[in-house]
Amino acid sequence: MVASPPGGTALSERTVATAEDLVACLSDQASGGAKPLYCGTWIGISLDSGISFALAEFWHALQPQWISGTKTGHPPLGGFGNMFFKAVQGGPQPGNGGMFLQPRLSKDQKDGWDFDVNILDWSDPDKSPHWTSPLSGNIYATAVEIEFSGAVQAHGVPHYLYLYAISECCENVLPVKADRYFEGAAVICREKLTSIEQETLAAKAIGYAFVEEMGYNGAPQTFVPGS
Numbered sequence: 730m731v732a733s734p735p736g737g738t739a740l741s742e743r744t745v746a747t748a749e750d751l752v753a754c755l756s757d758q759a760s761g762g763a764k765p766l767y768c769g770t771w772i773g774i775s776l777d778s779g780i781s782f783a784l785a786e787f788w789h790a791l792q793p794q795w796i797s798g799t800k801t802g803h804p805p806l807g808g809f810g811n812m813f814f815k816a817v818q819g820g821p822q823p824g825n826g827g828m829f830l831q832p833r834l835s836k837d838q839k840d841g842w843d844f845d846v847n848i849l850d851w852s853d854p855d856k857s858p859h860w861t862s863p864l865s866g867n868i869y870a871t872a873v874e875i876e877f878s879g880a881v882q883a884h885g886v887p888h889y890l891y892l893y894a895i896s897e898c899c900e901n902v903l904p905v906k907a908d909r910y911f912e913g914a915a916v917i918c919r920e921k922l923t924s925i926e927q928e929t930l931a932a933k934a935i936g937y938a939f940v941e942e943m944g945y946n947g948a949p950q951t952f953v954p955g956s
Contacts (some may be wrong), residue, residue: 768794768944769808770846772875772892774917776936778885779815784808784875786832786846794945795870796854798847799836808832810844812881830881845876849891849921860897862909867945869911871897874921891918892938910943 769787786808788797797803810830833842849872850857858872871894877886892915899913917936 769805769942770797770873771941771943772846772873773939774890774936775938776886776917778935780884780886781813782810782830782844783813784810784830784832784844784846788944792946793868795859795868795942796848798851799833799838799845800847800851801854802836804835805832805846807834812884812886814884828881828884833876843878843881847874847876848872849874858893860894862900864902865900865909867900867909867911869900869942869945873940887919887935889919889921890936891921892916892940893918893922894940910941910945912939912941914938915940 767787768790769785772782772784774782774784786797786805788794788805789803791797791803797805799805808831810832811827812830813827830843831841833845848854848857848859848870851874857870859868860871861868873892875890875892877888877890882888895914895916899911901910901912915938916934917938918933919935920933922933
């Protein structure tokens with residue numbers, strides 16, 4: 730989370746010389762001086778093949794926020810990503826740097842995109858794994874589908890990756906209710922599973938991920954596919 734003391738001043742502009750100063754600074758932020766969290770999904774991915782990713786998509790405001798993605802008819806405002814190549818032992822290293830990735834911004838977009846993040850069962854969100862926080866009422870997706878373009882697949886990445894949260898109860902409870910968010914580890918599978926028992930996930934895993942869902946809410950909505 731990026732936060733600043735009240736008034737928008739950078740933390741470096743405020744003297745924090747003693748323990749009391751630090752407590753006062755943090756208290757200012759906890760009392761409402763912190764900047765609001767962004768609305769989006771950030772995912773760090775590490776595949777057993779040695780390839781890794783950092784992916785982010787930023788969402789339009791939606792009720793409930795967790796039903797986001799191009800395939801639900803609620804594409805992102807924007808985003809960014811990077812694919813990092815496998816390190817080579819004792820030889821020349823690939824550009825790491827890596828490869829910059831563009832998100833898909835419309836379900837009808839054919840070219841110019843590299844990755845597309847959606848909830849797992851985007852055609853029937855009620856059946857897609859999700860969790861409602863008993864503390865905030867926020868709803869979070871606990872399984873997602875990531876589709877990759879041909880350009881990414883050319884580096885040995887599967888067309889689809891399916892991410893399943895290892896634990897549902899992963900809400901970061903901040904002092905300000907509206908700023909609570911989900912962050913937790915996930916198992917990555919090559920195929921969409923009919924069972925998400927932990928033993929099945931472990932047997933099918935081809936890597937692991939860390940998922941953050943920020944700016945989400947729990948307000949109800951009557952969902953119409955493609956609306």
